[in-house]
Amino acid sequence: MREIDVARITDAVAEMAMRSNVELPGDVVEALRAARERESSEIAREVLDQLLLNAGRARETRLPLCQDTGVAVVFIDLGRDVHLTGGPLQEAVDEGVRRGYEEGYLRKSVVRDPLDRSTNTGDNTPAVVHTRLVEGDRCTIHFAPKGGGSENMSALWMLTPAQGREGVVDAIAAQIGAAAGMPCPPLVLGVGLGGTFELSALLAKRALLRPLGEPSEIEQVAELEREILEAVNETGVGPMGLGGQTTALAVHVERHPCHIASLPLALNVQCHAARHMSVAL
Amino acid sequence: MRSEVHRQIDLPLSEEDACSLQAGDVVRLTGPVYTARDAAHERIMQLIEAGEKLPFDLDGQVIYYCGPAPAPPGRPIGSAGPTTSYRMDTYAPALYRRGLRGTIGKGNRSSRVRHALKTHGGVYFVAVGGAGALLGDRIRSAEVIAWPELGPEAVRRLHVEDFPVIVGYDCHGGTAFVGEKPLE
Numbered sequence: 001m002r003e004i005d006v007a008r009i010t011d012a013v014a015e016m017a018m019r020s021n022v023e024l025p026g027d028v029v030e031a032l033r034a035a036r037e038r039e040s041s042e043i044a045r046e047v048l049d050q051l052l053l054n055a056g057r058a059r060e061t062r063l064p065l066c067q068d069t070g071v072a073v074v075f076i077d078l079g080r081d082v083h084l085t086g087g088p089l090q091e092a093v094d095e096g097v098r099r100g101y102e103e104g105y106l107r108k109s110v111v112r113d114p115l116d117r118s119t120n121t122g123d124n125t126p127a128v129v130h131t132r133l134v135e136g137d138r139c140t141i142h143f144a145p146k147g148g149g150s151e152n153m154s155a156l157w158m159l160t161p162a163q164g165r166e167g168v169v170d171a172i173a174a175q176i177g178a179a180a181g182m183p184c185p186p187l188v189l190g191v192g193l194g195g196t197f198e199l200s201a202l203l204a205k206r207a208l209l210r211p212l213g214e215p216s217e218i219e220q221v222a223e224l225e226r227e228i229l230e231a232v233n234e235t236g237v238g239p240m241g242l243g244g245q246t247t248a249l250a251v252h253v254e255r256h257p258c259h260i261a262s263l264p265l266a267l268n269v270q271c272h273a274a275r276h277m278s279v280a281l
Numbered sequence: 282m283r284s285e286v287h288r289q290i291d292l293p294l295s296e297e298d299a300c301s302l303q304a305g306d307v308v309r310l311t312g313p314v315y316t317a318r319d320a321a322h323e324r325i326m327q328l329i330e331a332g333e334k335l336p337f338d339l340d341g342q343v344i345y346y347c348g349p350a351p352a353p354p355g356r357p358i359g360s361a362g363p364t365t366s367y368r369m370d371t372y373a374p375a376l377y378r379r380g381l382r383g384t385i386g387k388g389n390r391s392s393r394v395r396h397a398l399k400t401h402g403g404v405y406f407v408a409v410g411g412a413g414a415l416l417g418d419r420i421r422s423a424e425v426i427a428w429p430e431l432g433p434e435a436v437r438r439l440h441v442e443d444f445p446v447i448v449g450y451d452c453h454g455g456t457a458f459v460g461e462k463p464l465e
Binding site: 062180242 | 388433
């Protein structure tokens with residue numbers, strides 16, 4: 001049994017909160033650059049140029065890429081040979097968020113009560129934490145701040161099995177077409193296919209952690225990803241909804257077996273500020 | 282620092298300048314703008330209904346739908362990109378009617394807003410969502426002028442320089458958004 005003091009988790013979360021909000025991952029920058037080369041519309045190129053410029057300015061000035069520095073979503077893969085010491089896990093993560101959002105001059109965007117919106121929690125806590133038990137003696141932490149504009153355009157459907165593949169592609173393309181410029185395209189789409197109502201949503205969120213441009217290891221799923229990407233880009237919504245070929249940069253599908261009567265489909269929409277970072281303790 | 286490539290527009294915005302703009306124009310703004318988003322709009326409407334004075338005179342001015350991140354030391358403001366505009370669509374026509382000349386935000390707007398632009402000679406600018414570092418860097422000064430208790434949602438007077446925007450809707454009914462038709 002390996003012991004890990006949760007204070008190390010606090011430190012890691014604080015650092016990732018600060019860094020992920022100013023350093024756009026290289027895979028996202030590459031995808032934006034490739035899209036810039038492909039686009040023929042002048043407005044689309046202007047928007048993509050601004051996004052590339054923004055990524056550079058954020059790194060230099062340490063100003064966050066986007067003022068919406070998100071709700072802190074934290075995935076923890078905890079090795080079953082790890083014994084966490086020093087206090088409760090959620091508190092350790094929240095302390096990291098509290099510190100990172102204060103010291104990093106990040107916006108605090110969490111209200112205490114979803115209906116009475118008058119009280120901001122003041123420190124961007126609580127974090128949304130998803131913990132999974134895995135083999136080994138490491139503790140891997142993924143940090144992915146999630147903005148409100150794109151999260152609001154996410155959706156979940158309980159399709160009928162008969163709707164099948166076509167139903168999946170159509171539902172996603174229609175949703176993205178209707179969302180138009182609101183979720184800040186070009187987007188990254190996380191898709192959870194199968195499982196149950198709640199598992200599909202979690203799969204969709206987790207799919208966003210995969211590096212851009214890395215297709216699913218399952219050939220059929222990779223093919224579905226290409227098909228959805230094509231359908232979404234055919235909407236013509238384009239960067240910021242102003243038209244163009246690039247409505248999404250990537251589609252990541254995670255699938256899971258499901259009930260004979262069900263076809264759950266979850267779509268988690270991520271804006272181009274696809275911030276994610278991870279560390280293994 | 283001023284861009285040579287794109288058309289420069291000085292603020293406050295004259296009706297003439299506003300109506301010379303066409304949907305899809307890429308422009309750079311220099312001058313004062315006022316931040317207001319959901320909570321500030323609710324309060325502005327309450328003042329209008331009560332017949333009271335507003336925190337700033339709307340005439341010829343531009344509102345930026347923005348809730349900035351905190352300012353780090355040595356900077357007037359933090360990351361400051363646009364928020365989604367449609368949430369302010371209920372309020373915008375009444376403000377354009379009272380002389381507001383422009384708004385800056387992101388995303389499509391209702392046809393009521395587009396009609397208000399046409400009727401009152403207004404314009405809607407799109408700033409690139411998620412370009413908060415770039416946009417925050419083009420803000421030279423920022424001062425809270427009303428409701429500091431609203432935090433990021435307080436009303437601020439900003440001075441922007443060479444601030445990059447695209448005309449989303451013009452005052453002739455034109456649109457830059459895909460899938461929308463010009464107003465008749």
